[in-house]
Amino acid sequence: MFAGLIKCADCGLALKYATVKKKNGVRRYFNCSTYSQYGKESCSIHYINYDNLYNYVLSRLQHWSKLCEADEQEMLKYLIKDGEKNSADSYAERELKKAQKRLKELDGLLAKLYEDRLSEKITERNFDSLCAKFQTEQEQLDVRISELTAEVNAKADRQQNIRNWVETIKKYSDPKELTAEMLNALIERIAVHEAETLENGEKRQKVDIYYRFIGKID
16 A cells, blocks of 8 residues: 555665565565665665554544544644744735835836936936836846745645645544555655664654645644
């Protein structure tokens, strides 16, 4: 069911599924396919037990499912990130309005400049100088407005993507087990890092889940 989803966090290639027969049954695991093929000179093993991975992924989907069921709006608010990220988005919106307002002012200033030149209220030299200045600022504003508009549109797209993902996870309310359909509907990829051995001898391993539409949120 994890086919195509499990990736090595370092080389980016797929982790290979394998089994080993033991006295008490079969041990299932994943490890880096690059390491399996070319050895430690190319990458490290990135070994992870199948059951450990299964239980972790299930626990994260159960977590988000419960949050959605308890308070969908609060979950949306959390994912959209009204705090720091939203402040950056609001800044882009404010700057866009300021740039658009200034561009409109420049249109008026240029129109008035032409009128003044026709009525000879301004010399040709001053007209040329001011006209060039205003036109340069217009060109700079056009570029800035294009960039800010893309930022604002990206915000709208991101929020719609979040809503799409929330609507999808609602279909799998309080999951008790994983299915290939569920994984492919909700998850884009799972990046497995190399395990670390702590000073006390315990092992710790980082696993990053990148969800469809919204990326990494854990």
